[in-house]
Amino acid sequence: MNDTKKTRQLILFILVPLLIMFASLFLGRYPVDLGTVIEILWCKITFQPCTAAEISQTLVWDIRLPRVILGALVGGCLAISGAAFQGLFRNPLVSSGILGVSSGAGFGAALAIILFNYLPTTYIFAFVFGVLAVVFSYLIGRIYSSTPTIMLVLGGVIVSSVFSALISMLKYMADPLNELPAIVFWLMGSLASARFQDIWTAGVPMLIGTLGLLAVRWRINVLSMGDREAHTLGINTVVNKGFIIACATLATAGAVCVSGIIGWVGLIIPHIGRMLVGNDNRVLIPVSFSLGASFLIMVDDLGRLLTGSEIPLGILTALLGAPFFVYLLKKTKGGGW
Amino acid sequence: MSSLLQVQEVSFQYPGALILEQVGFSLNKGEIFCLLGPNGCGKTTLLDCILGWLKPHKGKISLNGTDIGNMSAKTLARQLAYVPQSHERTFPYRVREMVLMGRASYLGPMNSPSGEDMAIADEALKMVGISHLKNRPYTQLSGGEGQLVMVARALAQRSPLVVMDEPTAHLDYKHEMVILETIVDLVKQTGLSVLMATHIPNHCYYFENNGIPTRVGLLKDRHFMGIGRPCEVLTDENLGRLYNVQARIISCDLENGRQLRQVVPISTINRSKNNQGVKN
Numbered sequence: 001m002n003d004t005k006k007t008r009q010l011i012l013f014i015l016v017p018l019l020i021m022f023a024s025l026f027l028g029r030y031p032v033d034l035g036t037v038i039e040i041l042w043c044k045i046t047f048q049p050c051t052a053a054e055i056s057q058t059l060v061w062d063i064r065l066p067r068v069i070l071g072a073l074v075g076g077c078l079a080i081s082g083a084a085f086q087g088l089f090r091n092p093l094v095s096s097g098i099l100g101v102s103s104g105a106g107f108g109a110a111l112a113i114i115l116f117n118y119l120p121t122t123y124i125f126a127f128v129f130g131v132l133a134v135v136f137s138y139l140i141g142r143i144y145s146s147t148p149t150i151m152l153v154l155g156g157v158i159v160s161s162v163f164s165a166l167i168s169m170l171k172y173m174a175d176p177l178n179e180l181p182a183i184v185f186w187l188m189g190s191l192a193s194a195r196f197q198d199i200w201t202a203g204v205p206m207l208i209g210t211l212g213l214l215a216v217r218w219r220i221n222v223l224s225m226g227d228r229e230a231h232t233l234g235i236n237t238v239v240n241k242g243f244i245i246a247c248a249t250l251a252t253a254g255a256v257c258v259s260g261i262i263g264w265v266g267l268i269i270p271h272i273g274r275m276l277v278g279n280d281n282r283v284l285i286p287v288s289f290s291l292g293a294s295f296l297i298m299v300d301d302l303g304r305l306l307t308g309s310e311i312p313l314g315i316l317t318a319l320l321g322a323p324f325f326v327y328l329l330k331k332t333k334g335g336g337w
Numbered sequence: 338m339s340s341l342l343q344v345q346e347v348s349f350q351y352p353g354a355l356i357l358e359q360v361g362f363s364l365n366k367g368e369i370f371c372l373l374g375p376n377g378c379g380k381t382t383l384l385d386c387i388l389g390w391l392k393p394h395k396g397k398i399s400l401n402g403t404d405i406g407n408m409s410a411k412t413l414a415r416q417l418a419y420v421p422q423s424h425e426r427t428f429p430y431r432v433r434e435m436v437l438m439g440r441a442s443y444l445g446p447m448n449s450p451s452g453e454d455m456a457i458a459d460e461a462l463k464m465v466g467i468s469h470l471k472n473r474p475y476t477q478l479s480g481g482e483g484q485l486v487m488v489a490r491a492l493a494q495r496s497p498l499v500v501m502d503e504p505t506a507h508l509d510y511k512h513e514m515v516i517l518e519t520i521v522d523l524v525k526q527t528g529l530s531v532l533m534a535t536h537i538p539n540h541c542y543y544f545e546n547n548g549i550p551t552r553v554g555l556l557k558d559r560h561f562m563g564i565g566r567p568c569e570v571l572t573d574e575n576l577g578r579l580y581n582v583q584a585r586i587i588s589c590d591l592e593n594g595r596q597l598r599q600v601v602p603i604s605t606i607n608r609s610k611n612n613q614g615v616k617n
Contacts, residue, residue, distance in 0.1 A: 087428070090427045091427075215446075215447045216446055216447060217449075218448070221430065221438055224428060225424075225438065226425060228390050228419075228421070229421060229424070231388070231389070231390055232388050232413075232414060232417070232418065233414055233441045233494070234411045234415065234441045234442025234494075235414075235442075236410050278430075279428040279430050
């Protein structure tokens with residue numbers, strides 16, 4: 001690949017999600033025209049008084065914008081962690097939830113809904129239990145002194161199934177009129193409650209995780225050679241694996257705690273990236289973030305436009321992602337698999 | 338000649354099974370040391386100890402005088418590179434991306450390979466003669482080409498010693514020769530040292546026939562039963578004891594005054610006892 005093509009690609013993968021984000025500000029039941037949107041953005045950023053209608057201001061700045069930003073962060077984080085885990089576990093079928101972060105977070109959220117029914121505590125519980133689940137998986141993986149990949153995966157499977165059982169138990173115990181629907185909706189994933197304060201809180205772990213993964217992305221190539229080869233290539237496998245797992249967990253737990261469980265993005269977006277730009281994680285990791293962000297914002301747009309009430313994200317990501325993936329498979333002939 | 342690698346009285350055991358008992362040898366610069374021995378004799382375990390992947394329970398392994406127990410993976414990788422017996426292929430990385438991974442020990446945790454690393458990778462590809470493959474996904478290569486990629490990756494590490502674990506296993510007749518020729522060229526041209534586990538005694542003779550300082554260690558029942566030059570150690574008698582195989586060493590003189598030696602296996606020993614009448 002020559003340099004001009006590389007630069008063009010880079011610009012494309014930065015511009016496309018930004019354009020999609022901008023376009024999404026217009027979409028919705030209440031129409032807002034281009035001039036008004038730009039005016040609102042401009043005067044809010046520069047802290048000037050705004051002349052646009054109060055309702056347009058609230059819609060664009062307080063509802064649509066945080067939702068779009070959060071959608072981009074969540075989609076990007078799920079995809080980037082999925083790509084990192086696929087490399088780390090040397091398995092293309094692995095997704096961001098492999099070490100139990102999703103089921104842990106699901107349990108935390110369900111527990112908070114039953115105990116408090118107050119949104120901020122739901123976020124905190126989901127985040128804490130998501131991280132805890134990964135810590136358990138990691139400790140199981142460390143039963144042997146090093147962390148063999150297969151033991152980590154096994155740990156993840158064990159922890160996930162325990163938390164899934166606990167989620168079922170909570171659903172069974174929940175009040176069927178209020179709590180049960182809340183739990184079920186949370187587990188299906190949504191960005192509907194997104195506000196700026198969510199970005200400030202959940203955005204911190206998401207950004208830290210993402211930046212960490214971006215920093216060490218080339219090392220994921222080396223780790224995907226397997227432990228013994230990575231060691232002889234000069235990499236401390238235990239430290240590097242631990243760091244990548246920590247970053248991917250922060251990013252995923254941050255995403256899941258505000259959005260609920262959104263499947264499919266962390267599995268399939270990295271593969272779309274592989275088909276488009278190849279398997280070198282130097283390129284694949286950032287591209288996965290860009291693709292995940294674009295994909296989730298578009299899916300969220302459809303979710304709120306298609307019908308009168310919102311369709312949960314977890315449903316749409318699979319329904320839309322699957323045919324698109326098959327189309328890409330056919331078009332790129334699988335990209336070397 | 339100074340010794341590059343020194344293995345002194347190394348013992349290793351898995352729970353309930355002693356694999357190596359007070360094993361020792363040394364390897365000099367520009368030399369090929371071949372490990373021969375039956376399946377399960379501990380060749381791979383010994384290599385794993387030398388790679389720093391397993392820790393010996395007793396004994397000391399030193400590279401250039403430094404105990405490898407005190408070396409980080411990074412320092413070790415600059416001294417010694419590894420060509421695995423069979424590499425499990427996962428993602429279809431391009432050949433050049435594979436070879437670039439050999440530069441990991443020279444890069445900080447946040448760095449990616451630079452233009453200089455790229456040049457070193459390209460040179461390594463050239464040395465093993467597969468520059469034309471550099472943009473191919475390595476998962477689509479044949480077994481022989483794939484093994485050459487592994488050799489190129491080891492060369493990109495720029496280490497004085499390369500450890501190879503049965504590098505010609507599963508390769509066809511021609512590609513086995515290609516790997517052996519590549520090793521001979523590298524040792525002659527760059528003064529590389531090679532430690533190689535193999536199942537084929539003729540490999541040791543091949544190196545010796547090509548005028549490379551070669552020694553061989555015969556590993557059996559946790560010990561070396563002999564270490565020395567192939568023409569001294571690889572005798573009919575020793576091969577019989579090592580593998581329970583009756584074999585003959587055949588030699589002929591070449592035009593350039595060198596001797597060409599080869600091992601020809603005849604039969605397993607138990608079988609030859611039963612069939613005393615076979616002519617040989």
